[in-house]
Amino acid sequence: MELNYEEHKPAGFISQFVQCFWMYENRSETTKHTILPHGYFEIVAEFSNGKIGKITQSGIWTQPVNVVIPRGSLILGIRFKLTATEYIFQHPISDIRDQLTSLPFDFWGFDQYGNADFTNFVKQVSKHLLKQLRNFPLQAIDQRKLKLFKLIYLNKFESVEQLAVQIGWSRRQINRYFNQQFGFPLKEYLKIIRCSSAYKYISKGELFPPVNYFDQSHFIKDIKHYTGKTPRQLYHNKDGRFLQLLTQQQN
Incomplete structure (x- = not known):
């Protein structure tokens, strides 16, 4: 199994809403994994040959979930703390507990990151999230x-x-x-x-x-x-x- 996995933990104000940004690059054969409950919800985008294939948002997992990572795919994800439901997404996620929901390919401009390096992905999405958070005054x-x-x-x-x-x-x-x-x-x-x-x-x-x-x-x-x-x-x-x-x- 040959994989490249990276995480970036944000600093400052955004860290109260985002646990980490992550990237998984599968360089070998199609791989099966089990994701264990971890207490966060995520947005995950899957790319193949630089083109986005799907993008999903999860609820909170309270049980293991099996996933298949296709050969040669690139996965980009954002792992959110629960505070993000109110102050970034502005809606509950109770209706997608232990579920995935599909998002449009251009959600937050994700479709443009298939050939971008991980550092640039983190930088651009962080800017977007900070812009979202400015909609809420601190008080x-x-x-x-x-x-x-x-x-x-x-x-x-x-x-x-x-x-x-x-x-x-x-x-x-x-x-x-x-x-x-x-x-x-x-x-x-x-x-x-x-x-x-x-x-x-x-x-x-x-x-x-x-x-x-x-x-x-x-x-x-x-x-x-x-x-x-x-x-x-x-x-x-x-x-x-x-x-x-x-x-x-x-x-």
């Missing part, structure tokens, strides 16, 4: 939500109750927001984030990583629930099936 952005997601993505939480106290927002209000905007309660999302934070450790053979699980049995139970595999099976990653672990192992 219109709910700082409680920014603080909530900052704590979540840093994995600095013990429970829904603890987060509610820290940001000054009731548990009921948070869960109403999550269900309406994303399609599940906060507790479910915290489990997905905790699970996904373990992938980098599992890829290196740490089968009970330091990611806030009460004990190893709870850890194994959650990992198996969201990935369909045990930590040991993920670590062995037969045929490079699990893309997130494969890219970690190659770093």
Whole structure:
């Protein structure tokens, strides 16, 4: 398997809405991967010979999803934090939980990036996103939500109750927001984030990583629930099936 995978993590204000930009270039035969739940939603464009073949937006995955990467294809993606649903896309994604929806080829000018280098793709899309964000004056952005997601993505939480106290927002209000905007309660999302934070450790053979699980049995139970595999099976990653672990192992 010959692949070229790159990620670019943004800095500054945009980093509150975008987790990373990424590129996957498949230089060998058609490849099958399984994408594990990671707690973000994405826009992904697939190119062949410089021409765009499809572009999709995902909801949040709460279960593994199988994908096929054609031989010689180039995939460009943007991985968004959940804050982007309101302040960039300006609509909920609850109706596409565990689903993909197709977008027009010229969405955000994606059709022009088939022959562009990854650096230029990141630069141009970042400009577009910053322009989108200027539609919202800072005072219109709910700082409680920014603080909530900052704590979540840093994995600095013990429970829904603890987060509610820290940001000054009731548990009921948070869960109403999550269900309406994303399609599940906060507790479910915290489990997905905790699970996904373990992938980098599992890829290196740490089968009970330091990611806030009460004990190893709870850890194994959650990992198996969201990935369909045990930590040991993920670590062995037969045929490079699990893309997130494969890219970690190659770093």
